[in-house]
Amino acid sequence: MTDKPSRSRLQALYEWLDERLGLTTINKLVLDRKVPKVNWWYTLGSATLFLFILQGITGIFLTVYYVPTPDHAYDSVNYIMQGVRFGWLVRGIHHWGASFMVLFVFLHMLRVFYMGSYKYPRELTWIIGVMLFLLTLGMGFTGYLLPWNQRAYWATTVGTQIAGTPPVIGPWITRILRGGEDISALTLSRFFSMHIWMIPGLMLLLVTVHLYLVIRLGISNPPGKDE
Amino acid sequence: MSSRNPHDLSRRDFFKIVGSFVSGIMGVMLGIPLISYFISPALDEQGGEKWIPAGPLENYPLGKPTLFTFTLTKQHGWEKTSQSYGVYIIRHSDTEVTVFSNVCTHLACRVRWKDELGEFVCPCHDAHFAETGEVISGPAPRPLDKYEYKIEDGILYIHLVEG
Numbered sequence: 001m002t003d004k005p006s007r008s009r010l011q012a013l014y015e016w017l018d019e020r021l022g023l024t025t026i027n028k029l030v031l032d033r034k035v036p037k038v039n040w041w042y043t044l045g046s047a048t049l050f051l052f053i054l055q056g057i058t059g060i061f062l063t064v065y066y067v068p069t070p071d072h073a074y075d076s077v078n079y080i081m082q083g084v085r086f087g088w089l090v091r092g093i094h095h096w097g098a099s100f101m102v103l104f105v106f107l108h109m110l111r112v113f114y115m116g117s118y119k120y121p122r123e124l125t126w127i128i129g130v131m132l133f134l135l136t137l138g139m140g141f142t143g144y145l146l147p148w149n150q151r152a153y154w155a156t157t158v159g160t161q162i163a164g165t166p167p168v169i170g171p172w173i174t175r176i177l178r179g180g181e182d183i184s185a186l187t188l189s190r191f192f193s194m195h196i197w198m199i200p201g202l203m204l205l206l207v208t209v210h211l212y213l214v215i216r217l218g219i220s221n222p223p224g225k226d227e
Numbered sequence: 228m229s230s231r232n233p234h235d236l237s238r239r240d241f242f243k244i245v246g247s248f249v250s251g252i253m254g255v256m257l258g259i260p261l262i263s264y265f266i267s268p269a270l271d272e273q274g275g276e277k278w279i280p281a282g283p284l285e286n287y288p289l290g291k292p293t294l295f296t297f298t299l300t301k302q303h304g305w306e307k308t309s310q311s312y313g314v315y316i317i318r319h320s321d322t323e324v325t326v327f328s329n330v331c332t333h334l335a336c337r338v339r340w341k342d343e344l345g346e347f348v349c350p351c352h353d354a355h356f357a358e359t360g361e362v363i364s365g366p367a368p369r370p371l372d373k374y375e376y377k378i379e380d381g382i383l384y385i386h387l388v389e390g
Contacts, residue, residue, distance in 0.1 A: 054257075061261055065304070075305035083304065085267040086260035093257075 029215065036221040041115075044108035045214070051101040052207065055139075058094040059196065066146070068192035070185050073148035098140055105136045117220040125213040128206050135203050142195040148188060156183055156191070268304065274389030279312075281376075281383040287318040292340040292347070292358065294329070299387075314374060314385060315340060315347070317358065326374040326385055327360055333367040347371065 018024050065084060067076045080087035109129065112118055118126035145156040160183070164174030179186030236244075263270075279297055287293050292315040300309045313329040327347070329337045336351035346363060347356035354365030361370050375386035 057257070057261070061264060064265060072305070079305040083267075084264055085270065086264045087267070089260050090264050 033215065033218060035219050038219065038222060041111045042219065044104055044111055048101065048104045048108050049207070049211075051097050051104055052203070055094060055097050055101060056200065058090050058097065059200075061090050062094060063196065068146065068189050070148065070188060073146065073188060077147045077149075098143060102136055102140055105133050109133055115220065116223050119220075122213070122217055122220065125210060125217065128210045128213070132203060132206050132210065135199050135206070138199050139195060139203075142191040142199065145188060145191045146195065153183060156187065160187075276386065276388045278377070278384045279387050281314075281316065281385050283381050284318060284321065284324070284378060284383050285381070287316050287324065287383070289318050289320075292317045292327070294340065295385075312387070313337060316383070322378060324376060324378075324383065325360075326376050328372040328374060330372065331367060332362075332369045332371060333365070338371065 014023070062080065065076055065080050065087070067073060077091070080091050112126065112129065141159055144159075145152045160174050160177045163177055164170040166173070175181065177187075177190075178184070179190050277299075281295050281297075287295075294313055295316050296311060296313045298309045298311045300307050315327040315329055317325045317327075319325065329339075329347075331338050331349040331351065331354055333349065333352055333354050336349050338347040338349045338354070338356060340346075341348050344355075345358060347358075347360075348354070349356075349365065349367070352366050354367035355363040356367065356371050357363050359370075360373065362368075375388075377384050377386070
C-alpha cells in the first residue's frame with residue numbers, strides 16, 4: 001500500500017464525501033440504470049442535453065461583451081467577432097449549436113414518436129418534451145433578433161407579424177411581443193430578457209423534470225413484432 | 228466468459244477510459260478559448276506614449292501651480308470614450324518647470340491646489356502634499372507623480388506614458 005499513498009488518500013476523500021452526499025447511490029440511480037437493448041437513435045436525447053449545456057455556457061460567455069441596446073448591439077457583436085480572442089469561436093458555437101439543437105430536439109421527438117415511447121406511463125415525459133421543443137423554437141426566435149442587423153430586424157418584423165394573425169387577440173400579441181407598435185429598443189431588450197432569463201429558466205426547470213421522469217420510469221423497449 | 232483473461236479490459240472500463248479521455252479533450256478545447264475570450268481585453272496592447280502640447284510657457288505664472296487639463300479619445304472595445312487628464316504645472320524659470328499629476332497617490336482621487344494653504348489637498352481622504360509634491364499629512368504613500376516635459380520654441384510638452 002505504501003507505493004500508492006495518493007490513491008488511498010483520494011479514496012478516503014471520496015468515501016468521506018460519499019458518506020455525506022450519497023454519491024454512490026446517485027451514481028447507481030442515475031447512471032447504472034437498467035437499459036433495454038436499444039440503438040443509436042436512443043442517444044438523441046443525451047445529444048440534445050449536451051447541446052443545451054453548450055448553448056448555456058457559450059451564451060453566458062457572449063453576455064460578457066454583448067450589449068442589448070440599438071446603439072451597441074450590432075457594434076458589440078462585431079467586436080466579439082473581430083476584436084475578442086476566440087470571439088468568433090464562442091459565437092460560432094452558439095450560432096451553429098442553436099441550429100443543431102432545433103434539429104436534434106426534432107429528431108429526438110421523431111424517435112420517441114416512431115418507437116411509441118410516449119405511451120403509458122411516459123405521457124408526461126412526452127408532454128414536457130413538446131413544451132421543451134416549443135421553448136427551443138422560442139430561443140431560436142428571440143436569439144435571432146439580438147445581432148440587430150438587417151436580417152434580424154426584418155425576420156422579427158415578419159415573425160411578430162405572423163404571431164399577430166389570429167383573429168381578435170392577434171394585434172394584441174404582436175404589441176406584447178414588440179413592446180409597442182414598432183420594433184424598437186423595447187423589442188430588443190425584451191427579446192434579450194426572454195432569451196437569457198425567462199425561456200432558459202423555464203427550460204432548465206422542465207429539463208430537470210424531464211430527466212427525473214426518464215430516470216424514474218426508465219427507457220422504453222423498442223416495440224417488438226408481436227406488439 | 229471463463230476464457231477471459233482477468234487482465235483484459237472490460238467493455239465497461241473501456242468506455243469509461245474512452246469517455247473520460249474524449250470529455251477531457253473537449254473540456255480543454257472549450258475551456259482554453261473561453262478563458263482567453265474572457266481575459267482578452269486585458270491582453271490587448273495598453274496605453275502607449277504621447278507628447279501633449281500644453282501651450283506657450285508664458286501662460287504659466289512663475290512659481291504658482293496652475294492646472295492644465297486635456298482630454299484624450301480612446302477606443303474601448305467598440306466604443307470611443309474621451310478621458311480627461313489634469314496636471315499642475317509650476318514654472319520655475321524659462322527652462323525649468325515641474326509637472327505634477329493631479330492623481331492622488333493614495334487611491335487615485337484628484338488633488339486640488341489650495342492657494343490659502345499653499346498645499347495640494349485630496350478631497351477624498353484629506354491627503355496633503357507640499358508644493359514640491361512631498362507628502363505632508365494624510366494616507367498618501369508617496370509624493371505626487373511627476374511628468375517628463377520638454378520645451379520647444381517656447382511651447383511646453385508633457386510626456387504622457389500609460390500602461
